[in-house]
Amino acid sequence: MGVEHAARHRPTIGIVLQRSRHRRTEDPFYTQFVEGLDEGFAASGARVLLAIATTPEEESELYRRWSASGAVAGVVVVDLVEGDPRVELVHALGMPAVVLGEVEVPAGVAELKVDNHGEMREAVRHLAALGHRLIGRVAGPPELVHSRARTRGFDEALAEHGIAGVVEASDYSAEGGAAATRLLLAASPRPTAIVYDSAAMAVAGLEATLEAGVEVPGQVSLLAWDDSDQCRLADPPMSVMTRDTPGLGRAAAEALAGRLAGRPAVVRDALLARIVTRGTTGPAPT
Numbered sequence: 001m002g003v004e005h006a007a008r009h010r011p012t013i014g015i016v017l018q019r020s021r022h023r024r025t026e027d028p029f030y031t032q033f034v035e036g037l038d039e040g041f042a043a044s045g046a047r048v049l050l051a052i053a054t055t056p057e058e059e060s061e062l063y064r065r066w067s068a069s070g071a072v073a074g075v076v077v078v079d080l081v082e083g084d085p086r087v088e089l090v091h092a093l094g095m096p097a098v099v100l101g102e103v104e105v106p107a108g109v110a111e112l113k114v115d116n117h118g119e120m121r122e123a124v125r126h127l128a129a130l131g132h133r134l135i136g137r138v139a140g141p142p143e144l145v146h147s148r149a150r151t152r153g154f155d156e157a158l159a160e161h162g163i164a165g166v167v168e169a170s171d172y173s174a175e176g177g178a179a180a181t182r183l184l185l186a187a188s189p190r191p192t193a194i195v196y197d198s199a200a201m202a203v204a205g206l207e208a209t210l211e212a213g214v215e216v217p218g219q220v221s222l223l224a225w226d227d228s229d230q231c232r233l234a235d236p237p238m239s240v241m242t243r244d245t246p247g248l249g250r251a252a253a254e255a256l257a258g259r260l261a262g263r264p265a266v267v268r269d270a271l272l273a274r275i276v277t278r279g280t281t282g283p284a285p286t
Contacts, residue, residue, distance in 0.1 A: 011046040011073035014066055016059045018079060019052050028199045028228035029245055036249020044257060060089055067093040074256050080145040096259035098252050101145055110255040110265040116146040119273045120153030123223060123241055126275050127193045128161040131284035136184040136191030137167045138177055138201050150197065166191060170201055177201025178208040185212055192284045193221040199228040206234055206280065217282035236279025243273040
C-alpha cells in the first residue's frame, strides 16, 4: 500500500512537442533527449510525461491545466521561436522550468544553451575543406530560433570561404526531407554537398538521391544533423554532426531538479556537436 501511495505521488516532469496532425515522423533527437531526461530523473523517482500539441495555443493551454491541477511539477520547453511567449507563461505560472535554446530567459528560469550557430559554421568549414564550392542545405522550419541560428552560421561560413549555398526549408519530416532533396538535385548548377537539419530528413534525402541515380559521395556528399540508428545503418552509413543527446537530456534533468529543490536557476552551455565522417561525405567531384 505504501509503495502504491508513493507511486501515485511521484513528481511528473512535462515536455511538449508541437507536431501537426500530418507530421508524426519519429524524431530521433527527441527520442534520445527524452531517454536522457528519464535517466536523469530515475534516481529521484520522477517520471517524464511527453505530450503532443498541434498548435502553440494548445501547448499553452496544457501548461495552464498542468499548473492549475498540480499534475506536473516542472517543464522542459523546447523548439523556441523569437519572442516565445511560452517562456514567460511558465514563469508567470510559477512552474519550475528549463529551456533548451538560445534566448534570453527571465530570472528563475534555467536554460541549456546549444550553439547551433557555431556548429553550422563548423559543418560548412568541413565541407569547404573537402573542396565543395556550392553547398545545399535542407533546413528546419525558419521560425525556430535554432533554425535561424544555423542560417546565420551557414551564411557566415559561406562568406568566410568565398563559396555559394542554396537552401530549401522543410518540416523535419522524412517526406519533407526527400522533397527538398529532389529540388536541390534538380538545381542548375547542382550542389556537390548537402547539410540536413535533422537525421530523419537526411536519411530520406539519401534514399531520394540514390533513387535519382546520383552517386553518394562521388557526386554529392550528404551530412546529417544529429546521429541516429537510421544514420548508422544507412547504406552507405551517414556522416553526421553528432552530440551526446541523452547527455543533453540528463543535463536538462539536472538543471530542472535544481529548480524543484529550490536552488537558483542556472544557464549553462551544452557540449558542442562534432563531425563523425562515415560513408556519405568525400572530396568534391572534379
